[in-house]
Amino acid sequence: MAVASGLDIGRNSTVKRIAGSALDRKALFLNHLVNFAIGRRIGVLLLIALLSFLTVYPLAMLLYGSLHSTPPGMPGVLNLDGYAQIFTTSNFLVLANTIGISFAKTIPSILLAVALAFILARTDTPARGTLEVLVTSPFFIPPILTAMAWGMLGNPQVGVLNLVWKWLTGATTSPINVYSYGGVVWHMMQYSTPFLFLFIVDAFRAMDPTLEESSRMCGASRWHTFRRITLILMLPAIVSSFVLSLMRGIESFESPLFFGLPAGITVITTEIYNAINHRATPAYQYATALSFAIMAFMFLFVVWQWRVLHGRSFATVTGKAYAPNVMKLGPWRWVTFGFCILFFIITVVLPVGQLLIGSFFRFFGFYEWDMLTLEHYVAVWQNKEFWRAFSNTMLLGVMGATATMTLGGIVAYVTVRTRWRGRRLIDVLAWMPWMMPGMVLGVGFLWAFAMLPGPIPIYGTIWALLFAYMALGTPISVRVMSNAYHQLSFDLEECSRVHGGSWWQTLWRILIALSWPSFAVGWVLTFFGIMRELSASILLYSVGSEVLSVVLLKLWSNGQAEQVSVIGLLMMLLVIFFRWVQLKLIKQRISTL
Amino acid sequence: MPAVMVEDVSRHFGDVVAVDRVNLSIGRGEFVTLLGPSGCGKTTTLRMVAGLEQNTAGRISIGDRVVSDAAAGFFVPPDHRQLGMVFQSYAIWPHMTVFDNVAYPLRIRRRSKAEISDRVRAVLRLVEMESFADRPAPALSGGQQQRVAIARALVFEPEVLLLDEPLSNLDARLRTQMGDEFRALQKRLGITSLYVTHDQEEAMALSDRVVVMESGRILQVGAPEEIYQRPASRAVAAFFGSPNLLDAKVTGCERQTDQKFKLGITGGNWTGQCLAGEPFSEGEPVLVLVRPENVHIAANEGAPMAWSGRIKSAIFRGPRQSIVVDAAGLALNVEAPALLGANVGDQVHLNVSPAGAWAIRPDRASSATA
Numbered sequence: 012m013a014v015a016s017g018l019d020i021g022r023n024s025t026v027k028r029i030a031g032s033a034l035d036r037k038a039l040f041l042n043h044l045v046n047f048a049i050g051r052r053i054g055v056l057l058l059i060a061l062l063s064f065l066t067v068y069p070l071a072m073l074l075y076g077s078l079h080s081t082p083p084g085m086p087g088v089l090n091l092d093g094y095a096q097i098f099t100t101s102n103f104l105v106l107a108n109t110i111g112i113s114f115a116k117t118i119p120s121i122l123l124a125v126a127l128a129f130i131l132a133r134t135d136t137p138a139r140g141t142l143e144v145l146v147t148s149p150f151f152i153p154p155i156l157t158a159m160a161w162g163m164l165g166n167p168q169v170g171v172l173n174l175v176w177k178w179l180t181g182a183t184t185s186p187i188n189v190y191s192y193g194g195v196v197w198h199m200m201q202y203s204t205p206f207l208f209l210f211i212v213d214a215f216r217a218m219d220p221t222l223e224e225s226s227r228m229c230g231a232s233r234w235h236t237f238r239r240i241t242l243i244l245m246l247p248a249i250v251s252s253f254v255l256s257l258m259r260g261i262e263s264f265e266s267p268l269f270f271g272l273p274a275g276i277t278v279i280t281t282e283i284y285n286a287i288n289h290r291a292t293p294a295y296q297y298a299t300a301l302s303f304a305i306m307a308f309m310f311l312f313v314v315w316q317w318r319v320l321h322g323r324s325f326a327t328v329t330g331k332a333y334a335p336n337v338m339k340l341g342p343w344r345w346v347t348f349g350f351c352i353l354f355f356i357i358t359v360v361l362p363v364g365q366l367l368i369g370s371f372f373r374f375f376g377f378y379e380w381d382m383l384t385l386e387h388y389v390a391v392w393q394n395k396e397f398w399r400a401f402s403n404t405m406l407l408g409v410m411g412a413t414a415t416m417t418l419g420g421i422v423a424y425v426t427v428r429t430r431w432r433g434r435r436l437i438d439v440l441a442w443m444p445w446m447m448p449g450m451v452l453g454v455g456f457l458w459a460f461a462m463l464p465g466p467i468p469i470y471g472t473i474w475a476l477l478f479a480y481m482a483l484g485t486p487i488s489v490r491v492m493s494n495a496y497h498q499l500s501f502d503l504e505e506c507s508r509v510h511g512g513s514w515w516q517t518l519w520r521i522l523i524a525l526s527w528p529s530f531a532v533g534w535v536l537t538f539f540g541i542m543r544e545l546s547a548s549i550l551l552y553s554v555g556s557e558v559l560s561v562v563l564l565k566l567w568s569n570g571q572a573e574q575v576s577v578i579g580l581l582m583m584l585l586v587i588f589f590r591w592v593q594l595k596l597i598k599q600r601i602s603t604l
Numbered sequence: 605m606p607a608v609m610v611e612d613v614s615r616h617f618g619d620v621v622a623v624d625r626v627n628l629s630i631g632r633g634e635f636v637t638l639l640g641p642s643g644c645g646k647t648t649t650l651r652m653v654a655g656l657e658q659n660t661a662g663r664i665s666i667g668d669r670v671v672s673d674a675a676a677g678f679f680v681p682p683d684h685r686q687l688g689m690v691f692q693s694y695a696i697w698p699h700m701t702v703f704d705n706v707a708y709p710l711r712i713r714r715r716s717k718a719e720i721s722d723r724v725r726a727v728l729r730l731v732e733m734e735s736f737a738d739r740p741a742p743a744l745s746g747g748q749q750q751r752v753a754i755a756r757a758l759v760f761e762p763e764v765l766l767l768d769e770p771l772s773n774l775d776a777r778l779r780t781q782m783g784d785e786f787r788a789l790q791k792r793l794g795i796t797s798l799y800v801t802h803d804q805e806e807a808m809a810l811s812d813r814v815v816v817m818e819s820g821r822i823l824q825v826g827a828p829e830e831i832y833q834r835p836a837s838r839a840v841a842a843f844f845g846s847p848n849l850l851d852a853k854v855t856g857c858e859r860q861t862d863q864k865f866k867l868g869i870t871g872g873n874w875t876g877q878c879l880a881g882e883p884f885s886e887g888e889p890v891l892v893l894v895r896p897e898n899v900h901i902a903a904n905e906g907a908p909m910a911w912s913g914r915i916k917s918a919i920f921r922g923p924r925q926s927i928v929v930d931a932a933g934l935a936l937n938v939e940a941p942a943l944l945g946a947n948v949g950d951q952v953h954l955n956v957s958p959a960g961a962w963a964i965r966p967d968r969a970s971s972a973t974a
Contacts, residue, residue, distance in 0.1 A: 502691040502693045502695035506689065509688070510756065511713055512683055513683050521697060
């Protein structure tokens with residue numbers, strides 16, 4: 012009773028207060044409303060301006076540059092020479108190489124990924140949780156590190172694998188030459204298999220087990236059910252990740268750079284790189300025209316992916332957490348266990364082990380006791396360029412990841428949770444870098460920064476890299492944050508509004524408070540992305556703004572593979588640390604990628 | 605002065621009219637339910653009162669304050685409307701404890717720590733959730749979440765409480781219990797409530813008045829008994845249960861003392877008497893509503909409205925039995941006591957008293973009355 016009367020008193024006082032000032036309030040609210048609407052419009056315009064600077068502007072400059080006869084910043088005329096130069100027989104071979112290699116790596120990768128996803132999501136293989144962490148780990152290792160490690164492992168003269176083989180069999184010829192088509196494909200697979208696995212495994216896991224059970228009840232065998240139900244239901248997820256992996260293969264830079272170029276195999280990214288960095292006079296117009304052409308080509312892929320994805324992609328993912336049926340494998344479960352471990356050994360233990368060994372010997376390839384040394388650690392410690400690159404990478408990583416995730420969080424909010432005017436434009440702008448390879452974006456920004464009016468000196472500073480990283484990271488950050496928002500029902504937000512929370516209070520206390528683990532996971536993902544970025548960095552760095560991947564490449568070109576190993580190990584420590592943080596966060600039950 | 609006034613309110617989504625010129629006035633302390641099938645506009649109406657949706661025409665006032673006037677371009681956002689709301693999903697914030705959830709509206713209003721603590725404890729005691737205060741919200745059952753959602757909506761003594769199908773996620777037994785408990789609490793606090801449901805029994809058990817909606821319009825507003833026994837149209841009549849709707853002609857009409865009319869009717873091979881809310885002239889066609897539970901199975905033929913026929917089907921439902929009788933081509937639904945033990949094929953006599961039959965104009969298929 013005491014409570015009831017307390018409530019009554021409160022209500023009466025509220026009523027009096029309102030009755031006394033109804034008119035004032037009306038004016039106040041009108042004011043408030045108008046301010047809010049104007050503030051919102053300005054906010055949306057600012058967002059569009061920022062996103063345009065990150066995407067439309069470099070793209071427009073790419074088009075301009077491809078028609079411009081001289082390098083950025085020099086007077087020239089507009090003509091079509093760049094495009095005329097593209098259409099040569101050798102470029103046709105380049106295109107065939109690019110697409111062929113991408114298919115050659117995607118098909119075995121997807122078979123492996125489906126096998127691994129099935130083993131880890133749907134069988135009783137022991138230690139599946141740990142295995143999943145091991146199997147996905149190559150995804151988080153910068154490809155430049157594994158490329159260098161495999162360059163040492165599979166070197167036809169002094170590679171460890173060849174040495175071991177010769178020692179075991181007494182043969183005199185080397186069976187493995189990593190500088191070949193096979194080498195390029197092999198290296199790409201190590202990265203794309205875990206990438207595809209991450210996409211597919213959730214679809215396997217999110218499947219409603221009753222769909223399979225009802226097939227069994229209709230008299231279908233387990234194998235029949237797998238073929239006709241499970242696999243078909245997985246098909247949208249598999250096909251869409253296949254297309255995605257193909258696109259990533261076309262954009263890939265490290266593998267063809269390390270294993271293709273020495274063997275005379277050129278793909279589009281390395282052709283662009285060569286035209287700018289490895290010719291007596293950099294052929295900017297040609298490189299830019301090629302970049303623009305490849306972007307148009309990627310656009311076709313995006314359209315294809317969009318058509319494949321549309322309407323079918325989430326057929327089985329209902330957002331409900333299922334406990335899928337687990338197949339009992341009996342003694343075979345140790346075979347599947349061994350399969351996963353083998354994958355981990357080949358993709359992680361071998362290359363990282365090579366870096367470890369390489370860092371302690373005076374010359375890699377000459378593994379004698381008297382060659383053991385710590386001199387490379389000392390050399391790296393004293394290398395000023397390394398420290399500068401290290402601090403640049405850290406600074407860019409922290410700033411870039413924070414800025415990209417904040418931008419992604421805002422873009423995702425506007426596009427997923429509001430019905431504001433302009434949100435579709437924002438969505439498209441933020442998604443555009445999805446079809447721009449890092450190399451192409453790098454060329455675009457090269458022109459973009461050179462064309463900025465004089466008093467804005469971005470080119471040659473680390474800001475140039477920051478903008479490129481933000482542009483490259485935005486599609487993923489938007490994806491991570493919109494997934495996070497999708498999981499929160501509108502009620503949670505609306506409930507806060509009805510109970511007195513303003514727009515900002517609701518954003519802060521409900522949405523951000525609920526989705527910060529996703530924010531953190533995305534942050535780490537973006538940080539990884541920045542740490543491993545090579546193709547845009549190599550075009551946009553200048554003395555003083557080097558990053559680790561660029562320094563690694565320079566050392567490698569100078570033949571200092573041993574110092575490369577030391578730096579590579581340091582980067583591995585960073586990777587392990589951040590991956591550990593990320594896994595801790597994911598444990599608190601928030602979505603992965 | 606009414607607690608909530610909804611005047612000529614509409615809501616258009618492009619060309620689609622979700623709510624069409626709705627008028628409604630809710631008195632202080634009254635419990636009003638919006639009832640209708642899904643897509644009838646009831647939830648949109650509630651959300652417009654809440655300010656979560658903006659009305660495209662009309663005016664909404666809460667207390668003496670206009671909160672939305674489409675013609676004047678005036679709109680008060682939801683956080684300035686001083687309402688409490690219980691959502692269908694309960695919308696319990698999973699990153700907070702029970703206490704934090706309930707304290708949220710007070711913290712937003714910057715009340716003192718002591719006041720927050722006192723009020724939250726008091727309101728949690730009210731819904732019998734005091735001992736759960738420090739639980740993390742995801743560790744609650746559906747019924748407990750519902751209590752927390754009610755506590756949160758009540759904690760700052762809102763002018764009006766809005767409830768959007770709050771019981772629909774509970775199982776049948778808990779639904780009845782929580783509904784009764786909530787109604788008792790609402791009466792005790794005298795809090796004005798606007799409630800949305802698609803469940804007819806729930807609407808009738810809880811409300812002071814029921815608003816029946818269809819296709820964005822109000823069909824009828826009235827006390828539960830009136831809506832059920834004396835519907836204004838065929839649509840309202842058909843909304844509850846599976847009534848018998850018989851075509852008939854008026855043979856006589858006389859005014860009664862309680863503003864009702866007693867009609868003599870004939871349906872071809874049968875005659876009888878029924879009540880109506882308006883006068884009819886002789887020879888006019890009418891639609892006669894007879895609720896299945898008002899049809900009595902008797903040993904012999906009685907007056908004034910009677911049929912005899914054969915039982916076509918009989919379904920045992922526990923407390924009662926649903927029977928369909930074929931009376932010379934007329935299929936009549938009958939709800940009979942289970943003890944009767946009727947069997948398919950039995951020959952039976954059916955009686956309906958004049959109070960159990962209600963006449964409406966057949967052409968008033970869907971026109972609105974308020």
